[in-house]
Amino acid sequence: MLRRGWWLGMVVLGFAVGSTAFFTSRQQPVYRATTMLVVTPNTRVEEVADIMRGLETLERRTVLATFARIPMAPEMLPAAAERLERDTAELASYRIAASVVPSTNIIRIDVDGPAPHLAADMANAAAAQTRDEAGSIYRIFTMRTLAEARPGTRPVHPDPRRNLTVAVILGAFAAGLAVFALDRVLRPVVVS
Structure with a gap:
C-alpha cells in the first residue's frame, strides 16, 4: 500500500504545511499588552466606619465587576486616544478587554x-482613565497600578509554531487517508 501511494501522502502533507506557512505569514501580527490595577479603600476617607463598609463592599464583588466594565466602555477608546494625543481612527484596530483576577481585588486590562x-x-492610558472614572463614581475606593503594561515581544496571533504543528498533524492524517483511498481505488478486484 505504501509503495504505490507514498508520493500522494507527501503531496498532501506538503500542501498542508505549505499552505499553512503561506497563510500564517500573510496575517498581521497582533500583540498584547497587560496592566493590572488593585482596588483598595481610599486612604483619604477618615471615618473608620466608611473604611469598613468599603472593605465589605469589595467582598461582594459587584464594585469590582463594575470597575472591570469601565475599560471596555465605548468611551474608553476616545479617552485613551486623547491621553496619548492620537487620533481615535488611528487606534480603531486596537481592542481593550478587562477582567477581575479571580479571588482578588485586581483588575487586569489587556490591549x-x-x-x-x-x-x-x-493599556496604561486605559488604566489611568479607569482610575479616574472609578474615583468619580465611588470616592471611597482608589486604584493603584500593580503592574504597568510593557510592549510584547512575541505576537499572540498568529502563532507560527502552533499553526505548523497543527498543519503537520492534520496533514499527516489527511495524507494517510489519501494513501489509503488511493490503495482502495487501485487494488484489483478479485471475483470468485
Missing part, C-alpha cells in the same frame, strides 16, 4: 493591537 509599543501605551 491587543498591531504595534506592541502603542498597545502598551494604550
Whole structure:
C-alpha cells in the first residue's frame, strides 16, 4: 500500500504545511499588552466606619465587576486616544478587554493591537482613565497600578509554531487517508 501511494501522502502533507506557512505569514501580527490595577479603600476617607463598609463592599464583588466594565466602555477608546494625543481612527484596530483576577481585588486590562509599543501605551492610558472614572463614581475606593503594561515581544496571533504543528498533524492524517483511498481505488478486484 505504501509503495504505490507514498508520493500522494507527501503531496498532501506538503500542501498542508505549505499552505499553512503561506497563510500564517500573510496575517498581521497582533500583540498584547497587560496592566493590572488593585482596588483598595481610599486612604483619604477618615471615618473608620466608611473604611469598613468599603472593605465589605469589595467582598461582594459587584464594585469590582463594575470597575472591570469601565475599560471596555465605548468611551474608553476616545479617552485613551486623547491621553496619548492620537487620533481615535488611528487606534480603531486596537481592542481593550478587562477582567477581575479571580479571588482578588485586581483588575487586569489587556490591549491587543498591531504595534506592541502603542498597545502598551494604550493599556496604561486605559488604566489611568479607569482610575479616574472609578474615583468619580465611588470616592471611597482608589486604584493603584500593580503592574504597568510593557510592549510584547512575541505576537499572540498568529502563532507560527502552533499553526505548523497543527498543519503537520492534520496533514499527516489527511495524507494517510489519501494513501489509503488511493490503495482502495487501485487494488484489483478479485471475483470468485
